[in-house]
Amino acid sequence: MTLQLPSPVRLKAVDSPTQPPATADLEQLYRGFEQELLVPLWTEIGDLMPTAPSPGAQPHLWHWGSMLPLAERAGELVPVGRGGERRAIALANPGLGGHPFATPTLWAAIQYLRPGEVAPEHRHTQNAFRFVLEGEGVWTVVDGDPVAMRRGDFLLTPGWQWHGHHNVAAAPMAWLDGLDIPFVHATDTAFFEFGSEQVTTTETPATSRGERLWAHAGLRPVSQLGALRTSPLTAYRWEHTDAALRAQLELEDEGHPGVVEPGHAAVRFTDPSSGGDVMPTIRAEFHRLRAGARTATRREVGSAVWQVFEGRGVVSVGSHEWQVGRGDLFVVPSWQPLTIAADGELDLFRFCDTPIFEALGQDRVEIDGAAR
Numbered sequence: 001m002t003l004q005l006p007s008p009v010r011l012k013a014v015d016s017p018t019q020p021p022a023t024a025d026l027e028q029l030y031r032g033f034e035q036e037l038l039v040p041l042w043t044e045i046g047d048l049m050p051t052a053p054s055p056g057a058q059p060h061l062w063h064w065g066s067m068l069p070l071a072e073r074a075g076e077l078v079p080v081g082r083g084g085e086r087r088a089i090a091l092a093n094p095g096l097g098g099h100p101f102a103t104p105t106l107w108a109a110i111q112y113l114r115p116g117e118v119a120p121e122h123r124h125t126q127n128a129f130r131f132v133l134e135g136e137g138v139w140t141v142v143d144g145d146p147v148a149m150r151r152g153d154f155l156l157t158p159g160w161q162w163h164g165h166h167n168v169a170a171a172p173m174a175w176l177d178g179l180d181i182p183f184v185h186a187t188d189t190a191f192f193e194f195g196s197e198q199v200t201t202t203e204t205p206a207t208s209r210g211e212r213l214w215a216h217a218g219l220r221p222v223s224q225l226g227a228l229r230t231s232p233l234t235a236y237r238w239e240h241t242d243a244a245l246r247a248q249l250e251l252e253d254e255g256h257p258g259v260v261e262p263g264h265a266a267v268r269f270t271d272p273s274s275g276g277d278v279m280p281t282i283r284a285e286f287h288r289l290r291a292g293a294r295t296a297t298r299r300e301v302g303s304a305v306w307q308v309f310e311g312r313g314v315v316s317v318g319s320h321e322w323q324v325g326r327g328d329l330f331v332v333p334s335w336q337p338l339t340i341a342a343d344g345e346l347d348l349f350r351f352c353d354t355p356i357f358e359a360l361g362q363d364r365v366e367i368d369g370a371a372r
Contacts, residue, residue, distance in 0.1 A: 019043075053335035057103045057303060058095035059317035064133070064308075064327025071112040071174050080113065082120050082197050087112050088177055091305075093331060099182070102331050103303035105281070105353040107181035112174045113138055113167045121164035121195030126184045127230065127279040128157040131176040131307065131349050133327050137169020141199040142234050147208040149175065152238025152309065154269055154286075154349070158230035158279055160191075164199040176307055176329070178351045180281040210234040214272050224273070231271035231278040241267060245288040245347075263293030263342075277355045284351045289313065289342035297339045300365040304332045304352035311346035315339070 019042060020026055033040060041048070071089055080087045088109040090100035102108040111130070113119060121141070130140060136150040143161045157163045167173060184190045213221055214233040224232065248265035251258035260266045269284040270276060277283045286309075289295070297316075306315075312325045318336040322328075332338050340348070357363040365372040 053301060055104070055303070055333035055335065056095045056097075057093045057101075057331065057333040059320045059331060059333060059336055060091075060094055061315075061320075061322045061324065061328060061330045062091055064325075064329070067110055067329075068174060068327070071110045072172070075112050075114045075172060080117050080119050082194070085122065086119055091329060091331070095333075101182040102305050103182070103333060103353070104186070105180060105183040105356065106303060106305055106351070107177070107179040108305045108329065109177045110174050111165075111177045112172060113165055114172045115167055115170055117167050118198055119165040120197045121162050121199060122193060123160050123162045123195060124192040125159045125190055126179045126181050127159045127281055128163075128177065128179045129278075129282065129284065129351070130155040130157070131178065131284075131351075132173070133175060133307070133309065135169070135171065135173040135175075137171065138165055138167045138173045138175075139199075139204055140165045141201055142210075144200045145209045145234065146199075146201055146203045146205055147210070147234050148204070148206060149173070150238065152241065154236040154241070154284060156231055156234045156236075156278055162195050162200070164195070166199050166202060168202075168204055176349075178282065178284075178305065180279075180353070183281055183353065183356065208235055211237075220273065228271070228273045230280065231269075231273070233272055236269050241286050245286065249288070249290065260287075261296055263290035264288075264295055279355070280359070281353060281356050282351055283354045284349070287340075287348045287350060289340065289346040289348075291342055291344045291346075293346075294341040295339055296368045297337050298365070298367050299335050299337045300354070301334055301363050302353045302357045303334050304350055306330050306332065307349045309347040309349055312343040313346040314341045314343070 074087055074089060078087055088111045090107060090109040091102045092098065092100050093102055130149060132149050132151055132153045134151050138149040139146045140149055140155060140163060142157055142163045147155055149155060210233055244267045245265045248258040264287065266285055266287045269278050271278055306329065308324050308326055308328045310326055315322050315324050315330055316339040317330065317332050322330065324330065354363060
């Protein structure tokens with residue numbers, strides 16, 4: 001990854017009565033600023049303090065049908081062992097100068113593991129998760145706890161926990177990785193450490209130890225009452241997500257509250273120890289739209305990545321409009337309006353950086369033009 005150093009100070013054209021008129025003396029002053037690596041605010045304020053967010057990231061769509069064959073080819077050509085470390089293929093937003101970032105704060109990638117392969121263990125300060133579009137037979141081992149990966153499952157790897165993966169199935173698996181790599185990179189807070197070239201355990205239990213302890217609705221183990229930094233539950237299973245979404249739509253049919261808006265059910269994955277987000281930098285949700293449903297137009301501070309789990313629909317982000325289907329991924333940059341319309345029933349997974357901006361007091365949401 002190549003990083004660009006800041007450009008030298010350059011005199012900008014006068015486009016405001018608050019700007020001083022261009023003169024030879026002013027030009028000389030600017031050259032003095034440049035020599036001392038100083039930048040006058042009055043030449044930059046339009047970029048640094050816009051009237052509303054003006055993101056560099058662009059709305060963009062990646063088609064699963066185009067990505068998966070490339071991941072399969074990478075599986076044939078690129079080893080997954082130490083050195084390659086992970087066969088992960090990142091989404092590179094076209095507005096971010098070639099960096100392997102989906103947004104300025106979020107990383108999204110396809111990871112591909114062939115039958116019998118082991119992705120070596122390592123750990124890093126970046127928070128991570130896996131979302132499985134299809135398949136089974138892979139276990140991710142998180143701090144020694146083997147966690148089964150199956151279709152529709154949302155699986156956590158919080159920062160600085162050892163983790164590796166192994167595939168015991170006869171078929172490969174491709175899944176979505178999400179991390180806060182760009183945010184950690186921008187803040188110079190990254191640490192990384194290699195672990196074993198094999199996973200800590202090759203056990204393949206149907207239920208992880210974390211689930212056995214924490215996956216009981218409304219019940220917290222008394223042995224675990226201390227404050228936790230991230231969710232202790234490493235697996236959020238599809239059957240529970242599906243049931244919760246289905247129940248919301250059934251309640252709507254019966255005339256009771258429960259959906260976000262007509263025909264739109266949604267759940268947020270939460271930390272069972274606090275009720276808050278699963279990780280301090282990432283929020284994750286699952287959305288289901290009835291056939292023919294259309295969301296309100298929503299925009300918010302911060303960025304998001306969506307993946308279509310099942311179904312078809314039309315997505316509008318800013319001035320872009322796309323027909324989307326199973327596996328497709330799209331990016332919603334900060335303060336760009338988003339509307340989703342379902343052809344048939346449409347299921348979508350979403351993750352975003354909202355917890356960062358809520359913690360900083362910089363979050364803002366607007367729905368159909370009205371602030372919330």
